[in-house]
Amino acid sequence: MPLDGRVLLAVVAALFLALGAGIAAGSLLPGDEAVSRRQEALVRRLEEDLAGLLDRVQSLERVLARAHQEAQADAPLAQAAVKALAAGRLAGLSVALLQVGDGPDARPLLETLEAAGAEACIWATLDQRWFQGRAAAAAPPVPGSGAAREGGGRLWPEGGPAEAARALARALAGAEGGAEILSGLERRGLVRLAARPALPVQAVVLLLGRAEPDAPALFLRPFLREARAQGLAVVAAEACWTPASLLPACLAEGVPTVAHVDLASGRLCLVAAVGEGRGQYGLVAPSRPLPAWAREPVSGGGGGR
Numbered sequence: 001m002p003l004d005g006r007v008l009l010a011v012v013a014a015l016f017l018a019l020g021a022g023i024a025a026g027s028l029l030p031g032d033e034a035v036s037r038r039q040e041a042l043v044r045r046l047e048e049d050l051a052g053l054l055d056r057v058q059s060l061e062r063v064l065a066r067a068h069q070e071a072q073a074d075a076p077l078a079q080a081a082v083k084a085l086a087a088g089r090l091a092g093l094s095v096a097l098l099q100v101g102d103g104p105d106a107r108p109l110l111e112t113l114e115a116a117g118a119e120a121c122i123w124a125t126l127d128q129r130w131f132q133g134r135a136a137a138a139a140p141p142v143p144g145s146g147a148a149r150e151g152g153g154r155l156w157p158e159g160g161p162a163e164a165a166r167a168l169a170r171a172l173a174g175a176e177g178g179a180e181i182l183s184g185l186e187r188r189g190l191v192r193l194a195a196r197p198a199l200p201v202q203a204v205v206l207l208l209g210r211a212e213p214d215a216p217a218l219f220l221r222p223f224l225r226e227a228r229a230q231g232l233a234v235v236a237a238e239a240c241w242t243p244a245s246l247l248p249a250c251l252a253e254g255v256p257t258v259a260h261v262d263l264a265s266g267r268l269c270l271v272a273a274v275g276e277g278r279g280q281y282g283l284v285a286p287s288r289p290l291p292a293w294a295r296e297p298v299s300g301g302g303g304g305r
Helices: 005-027 033-086 107-115 133-137 160-172 178-187 215-229 247-252 264-276
Strands: 094-100 119-126 191-193 203-208 233-238
Touching (some): 033 107, 094 107, 107 119, 107 203, 107 264, 160 215, 178 191, 203 247, 215 233
Parallel strands (some): 094 119, 203 233
Antiparallel strands (some): 119 191
16 A cells, blocks of 8 residues: 555654663663763654654655655546547447446546446446444344335345345346346445446446445355356456555456556546456456557547457
């Protein structure tokens, strides 16, 4: 995860304070004047070293702040370049974007998919309780969600979180009653839809964020296996420095992955992964370079996939 200057400062200060306390305690023990002078000199040197380290930490914080400001200033230009490079690469492909856990802003990703020509982009967010194991299984429905009128007030459909994940995959693939399945999950407060979806979809992008340790067992594995059985193409993606990455669980299921979709290069890789249905891009080995079309200079509108 990114270096936090305040954490570094706290660690360094704690070390020096502990050492200084030890020296101070030693100075209280009987000894000659020469030993006392050496101890005082050592304390002064430690204080000077600590002051120097504090200056370095503050300088590093200023550098990081400038880098963040520059990245923010370049973001609109980078997104415009991504749209130009990705144009038409996913023409005619219907895609659903599912946000799993607390993750990055999904809007640049949606803009990229739409610029690439993807149709009927669905943006849905899964509720955190999906990943919280037994505690969530016993949780009451979301107030006002309507779940109390279904299934005797149970939060989960019969079969629990894993079966609900499989049902979601079937619904997105266009199985009979898919719209009703989505509506039922939404009434329970387990899925929040940004717009009413047009089913079926051909591909699903899982935008992974910070989720509970049970997420692979309660959602990812059952969803991914059912999606494969239903013929859905799935790509898993997450931002740089996502804590407790869920990408390894997706890699284990043979799913294409992109590890840095908060960056312009990562969004280009996502378009390539969705279009080709394969590849592992970014920080999770094995990695693949950008496809050839993404390295070409921009010369106008895009072509086919």
